[in-house]
Amino acid sequence: MEEIKQMTLAGALEGLRAKRFSSVELTRALLDVMVASQKDIHAFVTIDAEGALAQAAEADRRRAAGEEAPLLGAPVAMKDNMGVAGQPCTASSRILEGYVSPYDATVAAKLRAAGAVFLGRTNMDEFALGSTTQTSGFGPTENPVARGCIPGGSSGGSAAAVGGGLALAALGTDTGGSIRQPASHCGIVGVKPTYGLVSRYGIVACASSLDQVGPMTKTVEDAALLMDVISGHDPMDATSLDRPPTRLARQWEAPLAAQPLAGMTLGLPKEYFGDGLDPEVRALTEAAAKRAEALGATLREVSLPHAGYGIPTYYICMTAELSANLARFDGVRYGARVPAEDVLGQYLETRARGLGAEAKRRILLGTFVLSSGYYDAYYNRAQKVRTLIRRDFEAAYGACDLLLAPVTPEPAWPLGVYQDDPIRNYLSDVLTVGANLAGCCALSIPAGATAAGKPVGVQLLGPSLGEDALFRAARALELR
């Protein structure tokens, strides 16, 4: 087997097509490194070796019979909040321990139809509530590159799996930065697609007006390959846009031009380069901007005047929706149940026992902002501020094609730090929540590392359905 930890999705597909190795051989090699890494990294909450090898054998049979499919025989990892029929799905919460998905999420069905093999389920912050993967009910994940540090979150298991070479590619979800922030901390590519471009049917809902599913990969090309499979209209998701799947990977049919960003204007939002930005993160982001300029882009300072209201707005809208979405975990139809004398007692005890501290904290905040007497002051106002934030982005995209910005204010911090300081944790999302509130597309690509060797990403943001330009710029700018 070729160097499995460095192998890309595109490289694996090429090897499978050329019959240099089989899907069973590839899957077995990945399972070996996954299992060996669990004690140190703990990127997975479930490893489905038996299921993955059976799917790989089926993919090999199909290929031998002359069939072809975009991802035939390629193993992928799924965040633990996505239903894959027959696999456990817990969203890293004890309250869903023992739950087995009775059906495929639409993204899983699309990957399955494209021939992908499901390796296992990656660890995450419980119900995607966090930026560190430390709120998982099954223990934290460690950053495989910046050892001893958080991998970011909430899709920290997916980021660690890909960044540590334990998976070729994975899916994550991004409600306020949960794909881009861990991608940045683990040195990989992470994409938050335009809201509505990828179906959420079969995903454990966090905050429904903000959640998006996206790829987490070693290269921009790999992200494009996955986007082309998972995107497109789904009648099972009422918020799904009436759009065909993307065709982003075809960009790679032609070599990169000498000045690939000629004619493109990149906006640098001045509010994202404020005083709180770590000096090394600032330097690496500015270096990425300089590279873009050298590749033909025009740089321009732009303003997002309401960026400072992003975190308050996000944590009102997000927790309000979350508190409603998590009301379903009551011990009635699925998951854990703590028996009690009456129904109210069962609800109270089941949720007390099954939910972790961050889930409880955010449910309480969301319930408060929706409660009688406070609804107008918080929830209603926040939705109007969201309009201002969205208008800021629309105005910025009137002056440039894409935005270039840092992903996180600082590099990955040590495990265990800030764990009981919610505001400190919430502020780590300050540069990513804007894209979710505005519904636009964004991604993180590796921008280098700090002197201590911690990976740092740079963020590109585009208008709604601006994925073509976003991927074009990301392809040109990615460090390989």
Added chain:
Amino acid sequence: MAGFDIDRVALLARLRLTEEERARFGGQLETIVAYVDRIAGLELGGLDATLHGHDAGAPLRADAPVPGLPLEAVLANAPARIEDEIRMPRVVE
């Protein structure tokens, strides 16, 4: 900002809190609510609310019957069942 009545909110949220959680979350949520209260000073007259990430609406599917999930796969996740039904504590005396 009015005081954060943790007992009222916890009951609305159907969460039983331990004394330790009550004290810890109560203090933290006071701080968080004070922080998100930053939006209180903004002039928002005449602005519409943004409820979703796009303006395309949320069209419904055709009202046509389609196969449901397999009953056994669904009931296999039920914490307690009696034959083909989910078992619950008594709600009517």
